[in-house]
Amino acid sequence: MNGFAQVQSINLKPTFITERYKSSHRSDTRLLRRNQYLIHEGDLVERACIVVSGALKSHINYCNGDSQVLGFHIPGDIIGHEALIHGPAFCSVIALDTSCVQFLDVSDAATSEILIENMHNEIQRLTRQLHLERDYSTSARLATFLLDYSQSQVESGYSRYEFILPMGRRDLAGYLGLAVETLSRVFSRFRDQGVLSVNTNHVHILDPERLEAAVSL
Template identity: 50%
Template sequence: MQATIENTGLFSSSLPTGLTAVDREELGETDSLSRLRILQRGQHLFRTGDRVDRVHRVVGGILKSYFIHEDGDEQVIGFHLPGDLIGCDSLADKLAAFSVVALDTSSIQRFAHDDQQQLTLSWMQEEILRLARLLHMERGGTDARLARFVLDFSDAQRHRGYSEREFHLPMGRRDLARYIGLAPETVSRIFSRLRVRGILAVENNHIQILDHDALEQVANNQAQQAVTHLAN
């Protein structure tokens, strides 16, 4: 699939490190980063209410999508890793319903109009699965929410060709807590409990899954208990 990004002062002139062979084939070795937009940490791709008329794909780095409640609290609604599409949900009215900001230096590919229909269909399929996982996670207890997040991130790592057992969570504890609906202190306590039980090895944001079956049990059992409680 061929894609187009306009060349502006925000674009670099060389390919980023960490691109897969598929990325390089899709972008074309001769195109270089003149086709990519580079966002530094804290820089927004767009903000709530901005005009959005193109689909973007994350090539490197990590971004988060969020909105601000009327009381000023921030709600994190998603994290975007390499391969993820951004902006499909804004194409109907051309306005961003939420803000997207880089959590680390990130590279973004912007697609041409001709590619967007097929990309949007692909995004819709992934979004349905993501929302289903998020709903399942929100119905669980506190430990289940974090366990399910770690399992989902592990699965995403596997699909990207990385280790599913040992990885670095690229988002901070506060952003993670805002995403799964817990306080940062609660997230830290849950990590400690899972470490004491020998399920995870945790050092800052470096995670190693020591007992995958036990982690699945935490995620599924607590979720089932929560659903049973709601039904009674």
């Protein structure tokens, strides 16, 4: 998907996943339950992996108990490019839902090429967010996020306009750089304007055009 992964993005989705499934002799996967960690900050990252199902988030914990969300990872996203340089993990990755990841063989030339391209895309995405979308209004940020998420749902074969967000308000607000209250207000405004219907995590996009228009407001 686009616009979610801290450690990754790139859309090589089902095709690639299936291919890997077939080509690997034994399926080198891992199943995670809600709130289970895939990676702890500082751990040495031995292997990269690709999300097969579920949803995860990467974040950094502060000593005072706070934490900063860095990104969300959904099926097709690659996690752990640190494996390329055998470096320590910059952040922790935890499952938001029951999730399944498949490990990748970094020593494989084709795979490491994908990882490099993935890093490259990630740099462009971060640069865009940092410098080009920095001044987006609160509505623009939420609109962008929802449209990206919507798009990723389509690519996974789900409904474009109706879905359930795997993260809570706190995480989403943290990721978007907003106060929880502000995020809540934006949701309410969209609801009042008839753009969305929202029931906490259940989102229904009623007016895609106006949602897209909100990106440049």
